[in-house]
Amino acid sequence: MIEKDVIALLGSAGVKADEQQLEKPPQPDFGDVSFPCFPLAKVFRKSPVDIAVDLAKKMKIPKSSVVSKVEARAGYVNFFFDYQKFSKIVLADLNKKMNAGKGGKVMVEYSQPNPVHPMHIGHARSTFLGDSLANIFDFVGYKTIRANYMNNVGLQVAKLVLAYKLWAGARVPNKKPDTWLWQYYVKFHEEAAKDEKLEQEARSVLRSYEVDGDKNVAKLWDKIVGWCVEGFEETYKKVGVDFDTYFYESEFRKPGKKIVEETLKRGISRKTDEGAVFADLERHGMPGTIVLRSDGTGLYITSDLGLTEHKFSKYKLQKSVWVVSAQQDLHFQQLFKIIELLGYDFHKKCQHFSYESVQLSEGKMSSREGRAVMIDEVVDKLSGLAYQEVLKRNPKMPEPKRREIARQIGVGALKYAIVRIEPQNQITFDWDQMLSLEGNTGPYLQYAHTRCLGILKKVKKFSAVTSYPKMNDQEKLLIKKLSEFKSVVSESVRETKPHIVCNYGYELATAFNSFYHNSPVLQSEDAKQKNFRLTLVKSAKEMLEKVFDLIGMEAPEKM
Secondary structure, X not given: OOHHHHHHHHHHOOOOOOHHHOEOOOOHHHOOEEEEOHHHHHXXXXXXXXXXXXXXXXXXXXXXXXXXEEEEEOOEEEEEEOHHHHHHHHXXXXXXXXXXXXXXXXXXXXXXOOOOOOOEHHHHHHHHHHHHHHHHHHHOOOEEEEEEEEOOOOHHHXXXXXXXXXXXXXXXXXXXXXXXXXXXXXXXXXXXXXXXXXXHXXXXXXXXXXXXXXXXXXXXXXXHHHHHHHHHHHHHHHHOOOXXXXXXXXXXHHHHHHHHHHHHHOOOEEEOOOOOEEEOOHHHOOOXXXXXXXXXXXXXXXXXXXXXXXXXHHHOOOXXXXXXXXXXXXXXXXXXXXXXXXXXXXXXXXXXXXXXXXXXXXXXXXXXXXXXXXXXXXXXXXXXXXXXXXXXXXXXXXXXXXXXXXXXXXXXXXXXXXXXXXXXXXXXXXXXXXXXXXXXXXXXXXXXXXXXXXXXXXXXXXXXXXXXOOXXXXXXXXXXXXXXXXHHHHHHHHXXXXXXXXXXXXXXXXXXXXXXXXXXXXXXXXXXXXXXXXXXXXXXXXXXXXXXXXXXXXXXXXX
16 A cells, blocks of 8 residues: 555666565654665665665655655665655555455365364364464455364274273263263273273274274264264354364265375375385375275375365365464375375465464373363353453443453453464463453453543544644554554465464554553544544554454453
């Protein structure tokens, strides 16, 4: 938007540049936008300092430009904006839709809990990152399909089915079903540590289900998986996450096995001496992998081959993103390479969104050993802690409203704490930090939003004013921060990194709070200034709401 004027000025001085080459100066004295001249040193055979001086001298600023001044400084060309013009353009542009996606179809597959126990806090990272990413794709004009993949065929499910047969006595869940079943999953691993035969029995159950098609085993198997999914859906409802489609691994084992047969025909894989099918990928720079066991049962990669082909043939996708932990980096490299070797063009449209794990302060979680923090537990605890604060601040508020606001704060705190961390960085779970009203937290952003609401509720009507001749530094900073929203969203899409939106939300809330403390709104005696500041408050409120929508948070009306 505004950057076009800067790029035009650089062009007038003989430099072709694009928006991504422009930088944000570290402090206001250095201007509003900077162009670094260091990459041009080899081209012009001059020092960056001299290049910057020459470029600044060549630029003639048109009267219509939003740029008011150009300066050379330490190898940078710094551009200063005319804030009266700048403010008008920014505030008029805020609610215009972005349409970079142009209706293209993108599938985001995320969450993918194993149907053997409730979702622990580790699943929260895939769930909330994927949900935020899908929201961002939606916002820029893609038709986004939210998909959840259930690994309902595998040894872990066979272990739960066997455990249920051995110890549940045909009982039915008497509480949230995924939580109820977890006790049997833990018991299996406790008993298997004492009796090695249980592991073999579980493998036999898996073969009965997948290869032999035993109807009795299938009936019990599907019932147990159904109970788990029922529990998952309760959790998704609690945290406000929805899916457009569920994929089940059992539906893609046979198609996957057909693709495995094709890899054998094409020499991509070979049979081992034991009878397993092995994809030899070392010549392609990565370890090979088994794609079918010797007993005829498949693996994750078997089903993933079938599912990936299904995704692109049925949905005609422009892109498919798998939001799965970094522990599966090699799996996806192997999957995409096999797809490429088979000649599928869509291998170029496949992306693994890799992220690191979530850990407890006391160490690694283990669902098998019953040592894990579940999402339900976290949401309930955070909402309970938030409720105590809401009660202190709003003793006369109706109880249902207090509970709802506490839920919005608790869930928002969790989502923000997960999404704001760069995917490649590990998260150590911290209860206290999440709910803080200070620093880079969800409640901090929500509190800034409630301040906007508080001001606007005191004014019945006002006339929007998009510029004012005497702006203070806080007003300028807030306008500048509002102007960055669309470029931040574009960067988040380009880099596939939702945390960039969180960082922006924090900076926007901080800019608004600084404005709030230094720029009296309702007390202003100048009617034009008052309306201008009210326009800024309304704009900040709307931008914070957009940030919340992209992250998947809600905006409480009070805190």
